[in-house]
Amino acid sequence: MLTGLMQDRPLLISSLIEHAANCHPHAEIVSRTSEGPIHRCTYADIQRRAKQVARALTVLGVQPGDRIATLAWNGYRHMELYYGVSGMGAVLHTINPRLFPEQIEYIANHAEDQYLFFDLGFVPLLEKLAGSMPTVRGFVVMTDREHLPECSLPGLLCYEDLIGAQGSEGGDGGDGEDGEHYEWPQFAETTASSLCYTSGTTGNPKGVLYSHRSSVLHSWAACSVDGLALGSSETALLVVPMFHVNAWGMPYAGAMSGARLVMPGPALDGKSVYELMRDEKVTLALGVPTVWLMLLQYVDTVGLTPRDELCLRRVVIGGASAPRAMSERFATSFGAFVVHAWGMTEMSPLGTVCNLLPKHQGDTLEKRLAVQEKQGRAVYGVDMKIVDDDGARLAQDGRSAGHLLVRGPWITSGYYRDESGGTIDGDGFFDTGDVATIDADGYMQITDRSKDVIKSGGEWISSIALENAAIGHPAVAEAAVIGVAHAKWQERPLLIVVRKRGQELTRESMLQFLQGRVANWWLPDDVAFVDQLPHTATGKLQKMKLREMFEDYRLPTA
Ligand code: ADP
Numbered sequence: 254m255l256t257g258l259m260q261d262r263p264l265l266i267s268s269l270i271e272h273a274a275n276c277h278p279h280a281e282i283v284s285r286t287s288e289g290p291i292h293r294c295t296y297a298d299i300q301r302r303a304k305q306v307a308r309a310l311t312v313l314g315v316q317p318g319d320r321i322a323t324l325a326w327n328g329y330r331h332m333e334l335y336y337g338v339s340g341m342g343a344v345l346h347t348i349n350p351r352l353f354p355e356q357i358e359y360i361a362n363h364a365e366d367q368y369l370f371f372d373l374g375f376v377p378l379l380e381k382l383a384g385s386m387p388t389v390r391g392f393v394v395m396t397d398r399e400h401l402p403e404c405s406l407p408g409l410l411c412y413e414d415l416i417g418a419q420g421s422e423g424g425d426g427g428d429g430e431d432g433e434h435y436e437w438p439q440f441a442e443t444t445a446s447s448l449c450y451t452s453g454t455t456g457n458p459k460g461v462l463y464s465h466r467s468s469v470l471h472s473w474a475a476c477s478v479d480g481l482a483l484g485s486s487e488t489a490l491l492v493v494p495m496f497h498v499n500a501w502g503m504p505y506a507g508a509m510s511g512a513r514l515v516m517p518g519p520a521l522d523g524k525s526v527y528e529l530m531r532d533e534k535v536t537l538a539l540g541v542p543t544v545w546l547m548l549l550q551y552v553d554t555v556g557l558t559p560r561d562e563l564c565l566r567r568v569v570i571g572g573a574s575a576p577r578a579m580s581e582r583f584a585t586s587f588g589a590f591v592v593h594a595w596g597m598t599e600m601s602p603l604g605t606v607c608n609l610l611p612k613h614q615g616d617t618l619e620k621r622l623a624v625q626e627k628q629g630r631a632v633y634g635v636d637m638k639i640v641d642d643d644g645a646r647l648a649q650d651g652r653s654a655g656h657l658l659v660r661g662p663w664i665t666s667g668y669y670r671d672e673s674g675g676t677i678d679g680d681g682f683f684d685t686g687d688v689a690t691i692d693a694d695g696y697m698q699i700t701d702r703s704k705d706v707i708k709s710g711g712e713w714i715s716s717i718a719l720e721n722a723a724i725g726h727p728a729v730a731e732a733a734v735i736g737v738a739h740a741k742w743q744e745r746p747l748l749i750v751v752r753k754r755g756q757e758l759t760r761e762s763m764l765q766f767l768q769g770r771v772a773n774w775w776l777p778d779d780v781a782f783v784d785q786l787p788h789t790a791t792g793k794l795q796k797m798k799l800r801e802m803f804e805d806y807r808l809p810t811a
Contacts, residue, residue: 277511306337460669523551
């Protein structure tokens with residue numbers, strides 16, 4: 254083979270913030286802070302302060318490869334840590350604060366975190382857990398001296414003091430190098446950059462360890478036009494948390510593209526999100542369906558007219574299926590296009606994005622919504638196939654449903670310090686645990702998690718399709734479908750519904766609504782009403798919990 258004569262520059266995360274500081278220095282990062290007020294800074298500020306973070310960590314004795322944890326909402330200091338920690342060669346471990354305390358303790362110990370940076374609101378949680386995190390040498394509260402909390406955490410450090418000491422005036426007085434003149438170290442692009450644990454609905458959470466290379470390549474895919482098309486003309490609201498798969502890679506893609514970023518901090522309720530969209534003239538917003546549900550409920554309750562008040566053009570929905578009714582609402586009330594996307598922690602997370610093709614132009618809203626129900630086409634870099642139980646490839650005909658397998662440079666090759674063995678098959682494919690169809694245009698549609706599929710008389714019923722149909726009823730706030738044992742059919746669907754506040758809905762009218770919207774043999778055998786549904790730490794329906802709740806339930810048809 255003849256080697257090409259191109260420069261072998263490593264793809265490092267530090268190069269993203271350097272680019273932003275050079276080419277988009279004035280683009281803003283707007284944050285709602287834990288202290289309260291809105292904070293504004295620029296990519297140039299983030300770069301300067303990220304270097305101070307890197308320098309401060311060096312002074313603290315942090316070595317390349319050490320894990321540095323965060324327990325924090327979306328905000329500029331968190332973004333500084335994204336660049337400062339990974340940029341100096343350490344590994345940023347973003348912990349999901351919504352996990353159970355025992356899970357947080359487990360992952361901090363499994364990752365052997367050295368320092369833990371946290372937002373003000375997590376003081377009580379950490380006071381309980383600090384004693385059982387023996388590897389953590391110090392806790393850094395992400396605030397200034399003025400807001401320093403009274404607390405009993407051992408070795409408590411104040412973020413602004415810590416990095417302020419590395420400003421041009423500060424320096425550490427040692428080798429004459431201060432934060433502002435810090436040069437990012439150069440190292441192999443395959444070096445680990447960040448660590449994120451999956452919520453682990455069964456067993457312990459598993460660590461996905463990203464590399465600089467995977468993060469930079471993923472950013473390119475996110476910025477590409479048929480990806481999420483992030484660019485310098487967008488103001489992107491990151492409702493997806495920075496502890497959930499690196500906020501879908503947006504802090505990196507933001508710097509690559511120069512997009513203006515808006516960070517909502519801890520306030521994810523409908524009112525706060527709406528006001529931020531309005532006041533900051535947000536054009537693109539990203540989040541899971543549950544937060545959009547809260548936003549839509551707020552809009553309904555107050556009787557707002559988002560189309561007149563907002564500049565929202567696109568809403569990226571992923572993490573769980575975007576129901577057709579939700580895409581329709583965004584189209585009609587907001588004038589915004591829902592970009593349905595699919596991925597997972599193990600995939601950095603971007604796998605597929607549902608953008609329309611030229612042939613869809615001029616289609617009616619009805620027809621477009623049918624396309625938008627699908628999770629979309631693979632972005633370049635993600636190689637995808639569906640297979641049957643024996644591993645044989647299935648046709649891409651939009652009907653054959655099978656196990657969805659993926660491979661690519663930002664897809665995991667194995668979990669961090671995992672004793673359970675391999676996750677990759679002989680051809681390098683990772684089994685996503687999802688069941689899907691792929692149509693002739695390459696649009697993939699998730700029909701279920703493989704463990705949630707309802708097996709009725711040897712055929713599969715898609716719980717997701719039923720849920721999305723049910724959600725279309727104006728009185729339904731949320732819906733879940735689980736399989737319940739049935740003597741004749743093995744399993745039959747049970748629909749579990751949360752009614753909208755103050756709305757009437759009977760079993761009969763619900764079933765009547767579904768008739769004609771799904772295949773007849775898919776119709777649920779019964780409907781149960783509950784006040785709320787259980788969710789995971791990342792906002793997904795907790796089907797396992799639901800199956801437990803309805804363990805003794807007997808279908809009227811059984
Ligand atoms: P967790 O941290 O809860 O494990 P992940 O974000 O890694 O969360 O979960 C990935 C899973 O979420 C996917 O395998 C899939 O089942 C589901 N998922 C993600 N996006 C979508 C989508 N657009 N539609 C349906 N399911 C989705």
